[in-house]
Amino acid sequence: MKLMYLTFQEDAPLYLGVKNKIEGQVGAFEKLGYEVTYSMWQGNTFQFFGAEPLKRSFDSSKGIMKQLTRIAYEYLQKNRFEVLYLRLDRISFDMLRICRAARDNQVKTIVVEIPNYPYLTDYIRNIQYAKTLKTRAVTAAKVAVTVADDRLSGRKLKQYVDAVVLYGNQADSFFGVKAMNGDNGINIDGITPVPHCGDLHKDIVFLGVAGTLWWQGYDRVLKGMSEYKKKKPDGAPALKFVLVGGDATEMPEFRALVDRLGLTEDVTFCGFKKGKELLDIYRTVDVGVSSLGCYRRGLTACFSLKAREYSAAALPFLYAYDDAKLGTDTPFALKLPNDGTTVDMNQVIAFVQKCRKDSSIAQKEREFAEKNYDWKIIMKQVLDFAKASVNID
Incomplete structure (x- = not known):
């Protein structure tokens, strides 16, 4: 069975710990019987590693996330997987579009991971770091759009997603989708x-x-x-x-x-x-x-x-x-x-x-x-929760 671990994570020294986590989870999925593809970006290249590799260039001087989500959408239209595992900072209509493309291409199970829950506080906090009234107003407007996008798109999440893994405060549901609290692991x-x-x-x-x-x-x-x-x-x-x-x-x-x-x-x-x-x-x-x-x-x-x-x-x-x-x-x-x-x-x-x-x-x-704390133990619990485990010896 094939699993796509879709991330929009930048591969940079500042995020070395996150990269190690993603690669640890990928290794665990492989040990659990999946052929795994995963994604990260660096510079002006969005790269898919593993079973279905691909490199796509983009313009890093503008709208990075819009470009990355469009590449991911097209990729999932063309490549078939049984499981889609999405690591997201928040929910958006672009993310729903990706999930819809995956479903249309016969993905059986979609799992969303939220690494910092609750997360909207982080966006709202950006307003206080603006140094002038003008930048504060601009930042506040952008934050308002982000929050609205998350709240409105989240209402439709249960149409596409089977399970959510939350890292942070305790919760058993997320926008109406069953949720479990995740645990970090290591190799x-x-x-x-x-x-x-x-x-x-x-x-x-x-x-x-x-x-x-x-x-x-x-x-x-x-x-x-x-x-x-x-x-x-x-x-x-x-x-x-x-x-x-x-x-x-x-x-x-x-x-x-x-x-x-x-x-x-x-x-x-x-x-x-x-x-x-x-x-x-x-x-x-x-x-x-x-x-x-x-x-x-x-x-x-x-x-x-x-x-x-x-x-x-x-x-x-x-x-x-x-x-x-x-x-x-x-x-x-x-x-x-x-x-x-x-x-x-x-x-x-x-x-x-x-x-x-x-x-x-x-x-x-x-x-x-x-x-x-071994990743294989932890990710087995996630797959069992989402009812997506592979039966292997």
Whole structure:
């Protein structure tokens, strides 16, 4: 059976985590018995990889999404699949047109994935970042059109879509279509566990890995480090922070915060890293920082891909959101408040030292990741929910 995983995702360093997720899901679909084609764009080329490959050029200087959706529409008219899996930021009439083309070409099952739910808050928030009254008015008008397109087209979604996978807040339906809350996964075999550190006197090093920074909430950690540094008792461990990634547009403000808090010598900027380079950095740190800023997007629940990677690497981590897989008694994960409060470093230090004292925690964390976070397990649940599973040995 053939499956089309249609995305309009840009292949760029800023979105490396998203690309890894898409490729992980593709690999899982293949392991589950499908011949898979998937799409991404880069520069001025929209490319379809896998079972039914294709490259199409477009004009990247104007109306990118309109051009991409038109290419996808024509592609699905000409190529037949049993399952269409759509990753969408929102619903639109262009998306409905694509679904209609797929149905007309005998697609049996259509599944929509929404990576950030609820998502309209993100669009509305763009208004406040406009710098002048004129740009604010223009932005507000564009947002109004976007919201209207989503709300009106969404009413017809159930005519074409069989199931929806929501990443974010809990819901069992989406515009009248049955919905399940998705979970992020990883390729477990691609991540080697980091060595366990049992030295209670060693400095504690935080690791943050992200493209976009503002909703990761790393500033909460920096403020906590600054307060701790001012009052650090003699003999207590020093705190360091390593940042991998970071959107170029946000980095000046982030660096300015580091300087303002007196942490210039305590924060290391590594740029974007992947593969062996990233795994080598994992070996030098003590605690990962998953998202601490979900509240900034109006989210209470999150399924952080980075937390899954930390878990596979047996690296203890911090998080600040609801995650059904993580309980208050999870020994390798410390849950913090989902708000703008400064991170209590004494609480974090106690957590890290507890993990250092108990070498069995690392093994428990790795086994937990193998059981809960492998993409094949997660995508099998999605296909079963959509009633689109292939019967294979």
